[in-house]
Amino acid sequence: MSPSAFDCIVVGSGHAGSCAAVSAIESGCRRVLIVEKSPEEWVGGNGYFTAGAHRTVHGGLQDLLPIVTNVTPEVAATIDMDPYTAEDFTNDIMRLADGRSDPAMVKAVVNGSRETIGWLAEKVGIPFIFSFNRQAYLVNGRQKFWGGMVLSVVDGGKGVIAAHRRALEQAGVEVWFDSSAVELVAEDGRVTGLVIDRAGERETLSASAVILACGGFESSAELRGKYMSQDWTQAKVRGTPYNTGDAFNLTRPLNALLTGDFSPSGCHSTCWDANAAADCGDRVLSNQYTKSGYPLGIMVNALGKRFVDEGEDFRNYTYAKFGRAILHQPGGYAFQVWDSEVTGWLRKEEYGDGIVEKISAPSVKELAEALSAKGLWNEAVFLRTVEAYNVAVRASQAENPSRTWDPAVKDGLSTMSSQPHLNIDPPKTNWALPLNKPPFLAVKVACGITFTFGGLAIDPVTTSVLNEKGERIPGVFATGEVVGGLFYGNYPGGSGLTAGAVFGRKAGAEAARLAKLRDQAA
Known part of the structure; x- marks a missing residue:
């Protein structure tokens, strides 16, 4: 030969x-x-x-x-x-x-x-x-x-x-x-x-x-x-x-x-670190730029509004389309937000010190102020979003006292109740806990495209x-x-x-x- x-x-x-x-x-x-x-x-x-x-x-x-x-x-x-x-x-x-x-x-x-x-x-x-x-x-x-x-x-x-x-x-x-x-x-x-x-x-x-x-x-x-x-x-x-x-x-x-x-809609995408490079991945951190903890909290856009049902399904069934959803938000980015009750459940590979820029504050109001320096356009809308979310979560919990939070199953803890005026759009269908335990944490995310x-x-x-x-x-x-x-x-x-x-x-x-x-x- x-x-x-x-x-x-x-x-x-x-x-x-x-x-x-x-x-x-x-x-x-x-x-x-x-x-x-x-x-x-x-x-x-x-x-x-x-x-x-x-x-x-x-x-x-x-x-x-x-x-x-x-x-x-x-x-x-x-x-x-x-x-x-x-x-x-x-x-x-x-x-x-x-x-x-x-x-x-x-x-x-x-x-x-x-x-x-x-x-x-x-x-x-x-x-x-x-x-x-x-x-x-x-x-x-x-x-x-x-x-x-x-x-x-x-x-x-x-x-x-x-x-x-x-x-x-x-x-x-x-x-x-x-x-x-x-x-x-x-x-x-x-x-x-x-x-x-x-x-x-x-x-x-x-x-x-x-x-x-x-x-x-x-x-x-x-x-x-x-x-x-x-x-x-x-x-x-x-x-x-x-x-x-x-x-x-x-x-x-x-x-x-x-x-x-x-x-x-024809690609695999994901929630990606907004500070990552635009044109290629990082050979050292590689997949650590993924930010998959959104089912444990909420995501808001630059206007301070939620735009997806973070608890619609398990993460590995939603991250591809949620990455795309971030791309279409104002500015092409969003913020993931949690309180201290769930931050211990975030994957250290993705959210550890030195991996991602963390934005933290002792109150929701102070978090809004910190986020405004990172691209949040409207603090007041963000505060109203969090408050409406918390009210909806509490109303649902009051009607379903037997439901317990469990991230390993679709636990039914949602923002939906029999009181239509308290429900929010989009809802959160599972894993909904109120954001009320300081300190509060947020990270800025963008859309990362993986393959077409x-x-x-x-x-x-x-x-x-x-x-x-x-x-x-x-x-x-x-x-x-x-x-x-x-x-x-x-x-x-x-x-x-x-x-x-x-x-x-x-x-x-x-x-x-x-x-x-x-x-x-x-």
């Missing part, structure tokens, strides 16, 4: 691309190359910036204990973890997408999730742990998991990519950095290679399969404005600055079909990229955030990494199949 010939070329060094490369070797490819346009210090794409959460079908605690590394028998005896069925996973994706997700895509991810998690643990060496600090609350001595998603990874996304790098080296996969994919080489409609720009020099590489795993277009303000709306040009990029829609340019000459959510939902259409069985006629384009596959049709409008946390791994495994196996066919024909 010549120096420029490969069985499989993967474009992108993130989680999905790494899965594809390992799978290709495992399935029989002899020479696999990853080309990554970033320098080596930016290895890992968006996967590096995640919390490492993987959502999967599972049969409960005993099913997952063999693959996690942070549970002793003593700790296991304190865990409450319900099974998460294929029906649960399917319903969560479809519910949050208002039924718009491609059923075949959803089925492929859901049905492949548990086997793929096992493969990641065994073959790739991903060090899975139970996400106690993110997806469980310690209530009455019991670790109570909520929201369906229970798995994380040691050191989060950094741990995911570190494990992949070890696995890739062990498998003998070559990785070329500073190497941009410029053009797919095609003969008679079949992809047979890739033209790259490597450190300023053009090279043409041959391969029986090219797998696109180079992310969406979220890092390009221009494309966000084109495909979503001009508002999205102001979002803060949560992860890599290198996901700029390259797969669209590569596949356009092949008339590849674009699918999925290209609307203003619109992308290439693929066959969910083979991951082949489809053309505008719905036909497979031979020789080119796709996985990860470049794929469209799976998520619309909202997103159940932990699904993205799982989907990238499921489709990455499939793509690698297909690449090996094509390599074998080529060798047989030679």
Whole structure:
């Protein structure tokens, strides 16, 4: 095999691309190359910036204990973890997408999730742990998991990519950095290679399969404005600055079909530190800029008004759309507010000293004054918002004295009562406690964009990229955030990494199949 010939070329060094490369070797490819346009210090794409959460079908605690590394028998005896069925996973994706997700895509991810998690643990060496600090609350001595998603990874996304790098080296996969994919080489409609720009020099590489795993277009303000709306040009990029829609340019000459959510709601976003950089994530703090504690308090905009139901659902079902909601507020930012009764429940990784700028005060009035120096436009409206919220909470509590606050379940503590004149809009449906115990704390948040939902259409069985006629384009596959049709409008946390791994495994196996066919024909 010549120096420029490969069985499989993967474009992108993130989680999905790494899965594809390992799978290709495992399935029989002899020479696999990853080309990554970033320098080596930016290895890992968006996967590096995640919390490492993987959502999967599972049969409960005993099913997952063999693959996690942070549970002793003593700790296991304190865990409450319900099974998460294929029906649960399917319903969560479809519910949050208002039924718009491609059923075949959803089925492929859901049905492949548990086997793929096992493969990641065994073959790739991903060090899975139970996400106690993110997806469980310690209530009455019991670790109570909520929201369906229970798995994380040691050191989060950094741990995911570190494990992949070890696995890739062990498998003998070559990785070329500073190497941009410029053009797919095609003969008679079949992809047979890739033209790259490597450190300023053009090279043409041959391969029986090219797998696109180079992310969406979220890092390009221009494309966000084109495909979503001009508002999205102001979002803060949560992860890599290198996901700029390259797969669209590569596949356009092949008339590849674009699918999925290209609307203003078509992305994964989150509540993000307002002081974070605008154009890329931080390689040290990475996911710590997430600010996910809003269900424990309230969020107000620059006008001093609430604008979402902070207790509508568990955090991992609302953060994607609430990040978007912040973007559309005046000034594109908001404030999260709590009193001392709940601040101890905030995740130290996100709200610890030195992680976020804290705005605190001994009274609500003094908090309003402090917030005015940080962008609150109307102190009086803020004070009225807090007072109306407190009145509504007390009225609801008076009518429902048996309800108790429990962050691990939808506890029904709300702002709704039988007295319409006391109800507020929007309501808070769960976890509503009055803000009346000093000191008071607030942080300023913005919208951080993680990945876009619109992308290439693929066959969910083979991951082949489809053309505008719905036909497979031979020789080119796709996985990860470049794929469209799976998520619309909202997103159940932990699904993205799982989907990238499921489709990455499939793509690698297909690449090996094509390599074998080529060798047989030679």
